[in-house]
Amino acid sequence: MVGHPGRTPDTRRIRRLKSPRAVEVEAAADGTPLRLRLGNAWTDVHLTRRPWRIDQHWWRGTPLRRDYYEVAPEDGQPVTVYRDEVTGEWARQAY
Amino acid sequence: MRIAFVSIPRFACAVELQRQPSLAHHALIVGDAEQPRRVLDCSAAASRHGVRPGLPIRQALSNCPEAVILPPDPVLYQSKWDSVLEALDAISPEVEDEEPGRAYLNVRGLPPIPFVLSGVEGHQRPVRPERSRRTPTPPFALSGVEGHQRPVRPERSRRTPTTTPFVLSGVEGPSGVEGRGTPNPDDALAAAIVEAVLTACGLEASVGLANGKFAALAAAARCRARECAVVSPGEEAAFLAPLDIDLLPVDSEIVFRLRILGLDRIGDVARLTVPELQSQFGFEGKRLWQLTNGIDEEPLRPRKRTDVLQTSVNLDTAVAGIDVMIAIARQLLSRLRMSLQGRAARELTLQAELESGRGWQHHLVFREPVSEAERLSFLLRSALTNFPPPQAIRSLSLRLSSLTGETGKQLSLGQRGRRQRQLEEVIRQLKTRYGYSPVYRCVDVEPWSVIPEERQILVESDA
Numbered sequence: 001m002v003g004h005p006g007r008t009p010d011t012r013r014i015r016r017l018k019s020p021r022a023v024e025v026e027a028a029a030d031g032t033p034l035r036l037r038l039g040n041a042w043t044d045v046h047l048t049r050r051p052w053r054i055d056q057h058w059w060r061g062t063p064l065r066r067d068y069y070e071v072a073p074e075d076g077q078p079v080t081v082y083r084d085e086v087t088g089e090w091a092r093q094a095y
Numbered sequence: 096m097r098i099a100f101v102s103i104p105r106f107a108c109a110v111e112l113q114r115q116p117s118l119a120h121h122a123l124i125v126g127d128a129e130q131p132r133r134v135l136d137c138s139a140a141a142s143r144h145g146v147r148p149g150l151p152i153r154q155a156l157s158n159c160p161e162a163v164i165l166p167p168d169p170v171l172y173q174s175k176w177d178s179v180l181e182a183l184d185a186i187s188p189e190v191e192d193e194e195p196g197r198a199y200l201n202v203r204g205l206p207p208i209p210f211v212l213s214g215v216e217g218h219q220r221p222v223r224p225e226r227s228r229r230t231p232t233p234p235f236a237l238s239g240v241e242g243h244q245r246p247v248r249p250e251r252s253r254r255t256p257t258t259t260p261f262v263l264s265g266v267e268g269p270s271g272v273e274g275r276g277t278p279n280p281d282d283a284l285a286a287a288i289v290e291a292v293l294t295a296c297g298l299e300a301s302v303g304l305a306n307g308k309f310a311a312l313a314a315a316a317r318c319r320a321r322e323c324a325v326v327s328p329g330e331e332a333a334f335l336a337p338l339d340i341d342l343l344p345v346d347s348e349i350v351f352r353l354r355i356l357g358l359d360r361i362g363d364v365a366r367l368t369v370p371e372l373q374s375q376f377g378f379e380g381k382r383l384w385q386l387t388n389g390i391d392e393e394p395l396r397p398r399k400r401t402d403v404l405q406t407s408v409n410l411d412t413a414v415a416g417i418d419v420m421i422a423i424a425r426q427l428l429s430r431l432r433m434s435l436q437g438r439a440a441r442e443l444t445l446q447a448e449l450e451s452g453r454g455w456q457h458h459l460v461f462r463e464p465v466s467e468a469e470r471l472s473f474l475l476r477s478a479l480t481n482f483p484p485p486q487a488i489r490s491l492s493l494r495l496s497s498l499t500g501e502t503g504k505q506l507s508l509g510q511r512g513r514r515q516r517q518l519e520e521v522i523r524q525l526k527t528r529y530g531y532s533p534v535y536r537c538v539d540v541e542p543w544s545v546i547p548e549e550r551q552i553l554v555e556s557d558a
Contacts, residue, residue, distance in 0.1 A: 015552050017537065018547040022380070037374065054545050058389035064546065072155050089370055 020091035023081055033071050033081060034092075045071035048078050066094065097203040097281075097328075099288055099304045100311035101183065102318075106196030107136035109298050110175050111165050122162040126152050134168050170400050170446050170454025175296045176357035180398070184290060189397040199308055200288070201395050207280035285323035293321065306331055307391030310315065313342050327432045331389025337364030343386060348374050349376055361387045404440075406430045407492035413450045415487035417479055424475045427493040432468055439464030441497035443471070445478060447488040460528050462498045469493075497527055522556055532556050 024037035036045045049070045057064045065085035072078040080095040103109055107125040112118055122140035127133045132152040143157035156162065176195040183190045238478035272539055285304045292300040303314025305326035313335055314324040326334045338361050340353050352375070364372070365387035372380035385391065387510050406427050414420060424445065443459045457478055475493075526532040535553040542550050 014552055015535070016548045017551040017553060019378070020548065021377055022370035024370075024374055056546060093547055 018094045019091040020082070023090050023092040025081060025083075025090040027083070027090075030082060031067060033069050035082065036071065036073070036079065038073070038076075038079075043073045043076070045073050045079070048072045054082075070095075096201060096395065097304070097306060098308050098311040099187075099285060099302055100202040100308065101179070101198045101200065101204045101288060101292060101300050101302055102312075102314045102315040103179075103196040103292070103298050103300045105136055105138060106176070106298075107167065107172055108138045109196075110168075110172055112138075113297055114171075118163060122146075122159050124152070124155055124162045124164045125158070125167050127167060133464040137162075144224050148524070149540070153217075166453060168454045170448075173456075175298065178295045179292050182291040186284075186291060189395055191395050192398040199311070199395050201397075202281075202284060202304065205284060207283065211225050237272055240267075279325065281327075282323070285325055289323050292447070299543040305334070308393050308395070309342075309344060309386050310335060310389055312344070313338055316342055317424065324410050331391075332365060332387075333389075335387065335389055336360065336365060338366060343383070345379060345383060345386075349379060349383065352376075401496055402496070402498045403494055403496045404431045404434050404489045405492065405494040407446075407490060409490045410488065413487035417483055419479045420479050420484070420488065420491065421476050424479060424493060427491065428468065428471055428475060431493065431495055435466065435495065435498075437466065438500060439466035440471070440495035440499045441465075441499065442495070443474060443551055444494040444496065445475070446492040446494070447484050448490040449484060449488060451486055455488070456487075457482050460524060462524055464497075 025033045026035040027033050032051070032053075033045055035042050036048060037043075047069060051067055051069045054064065054066045054068065063086060066082040067085060068080060068082040070078050070080050081090055081092050081094060083090050108123050111123060111125060121138075122144065123138035124134055124146060125136040125139050127135045134146060134148050134150045134152060134155050136148055137146045137155070141155070141159050142163050144162075146155045146159050146162065150158075150497040152164065156164070172195055176192075180190060180192055180198065183198055183200055186201040187202055187205060191199040193199065249509060281304050285302045288302045289300055292298060299320035301315045301318035301320055303311040303316070303318065303326070304323065305311040305314050306328050309332040310326050314326050317338075318324050340350055340359060340361055340363075343350060343361065343364075351362060353359075356375075358367075364383060367384070369381055369384045372384050374380070376383060407456040408423060410423075414423070441461055441464050443461070445457045447455045449455050459474060459478055461474070465474065522532055522534050525534065532555045534556045537551050538554050540549060540552050544550050
């Protein structure tokens with residue numbers, strides 16, 4: 001029999017808001033997204049504001065470098081996507 | 096985390112068969128007593144005809160006309176399951192009660208349960224060694240082997256699994272135990288759990304032991320009754336790979352889509368990448384990848400021990416009148432009033448033994464804790480008047496649970512305070528009913544952070 005840890009485990013469930021979701025992107029040579037896969041279909045997109053970069057946690061040894069782009073389809077709402085410079089993967093995220 | 100999963104499939108049917116073994120050769124349907132009447136549980140024979148839990152009884156009968164329909168006996172089912180949980184509590188301090196017939200145990204750090212061999216060849220009765228103070232459960236015993244400490248897999252038999260466990264190890268299949276130099280403590284532990292369940296309630300369980308809940312569940316799913324399977328640490332992915340995706344604890348829609356994609360085996364899904372799965376299934380994609388690769392981070396949620404006040408009365412003759420039942424219930428309540436000692440109860444359960452010998456139960460969850468005798472008496476009367484037992488009763492039992500300390504009510508003048516209080520009460524009520532709060536609260540963690548996912552989190556609200 002293992003000893004009781006002497007504390008009640010906090011079983012409350014926790015979720016992150018605005019967690020990134022993987023997305024497929026076709027980008028230009030400079031990294032600007034050209035096409036985005038929304039649902040099952042590929043959609044042409046254009047930039048709606050200047051890209052911005054986040055470079056954080058380099059001091060922790062697990063650096064987080066992302067290039068964010070706000071893009072919009074021809075007749076749709078803007079979507080924020082980013083390219084992870086460490087892994088090279090694209091993700092969609094509410095900013 | 097090392098997890099053992101205990102499974103007694105078709106629990107209600109198993110209990111009914113134990114009570115009436117003559118029904119073993121019939122297709123069984125345990126019907127829900129509430130309207131509309133639906134199938135609560137069914138035997139394997141009935142399910143082969145398309146009967147499944149939740150199906151209306153009328154439709155179930157048209158699918159399987161020869162089925163025997165039994166009214167449910169929730170009191171007996173719960174009593175049997177409680178005895179199983181108590182037996183599991185003696186093995187591990189952390190037991191998650193998922194539902195009757197399904198429980199998880201945290202078996203990390205448990206002391207090894209010794210393999211004991213009988214020294215007589217051909218002797219089929221297990222020999223029990225002296226009980227250890229630290230291992231209250233019956234130790235695992237092997238017999239039929241001449242010699243002493245080297246376990247040799249005996250002849251397999253469903254009837255005597257105590258002496259002939261069917262043990263899988265990793266992906267080695269049923270012969271995993273054979274030829275090992277020293278016995279694996281996990282094998283002994285899993286077999287001891289099977290034995291403990293059998294001793295506690297007489298029902299035959301299957302047990303899976305692995306790292307993570309899903310692998311343990313999958314291991315148990317491969318076993319027959321009174322068998323156990325152990326997946327060695329690190330071999331979860333290889334063990335899961337050949338299994339069907341129906342085992343995955345994900346939405347049925349996801350399983351359906353995986354089949355359309357031609358991914359019928361867990362190993363097929365495991366070969367995909369996280370982004371590929373996320374692009375198809377969103378948030379669930381990553382979890383799907385982890386599960387199929389043998390990574391299961393879902394924590395074990397141990398059941399809570401709560402104070403319970405209970406009293407009962409046996410009647411000389413069966414009582415059918417509601418007014419008489421109410422009077423008896425009030426008498427029981429007056430017995431509990433002294434023990435309540437100013438505390439308040441959140442839940443009230445009435446149980447009765449019907450004239451037919453079956454059980455009846457009615458469970459109430461209050462909007463707020465109640466301590467006043469008059470209020471409890473009124474609630475008892477309402478419960479018995481609105482949901483009377485279907486037959487005359489031979490005994491009645493009253494249980495007050497989820498006891499709290501003395502409560503005071505801070506009244507406020509404003510409308511906002513009243514609404515806040517009502518909201519908190521509703522959340523507490525939901526949490527009491529479901530065991531967790533389905534309401535989440537948004538909490539600022541680092542609202543200044545430039546990384547969006549670090550700014551806020553959603554925490555299950557406990558009011």
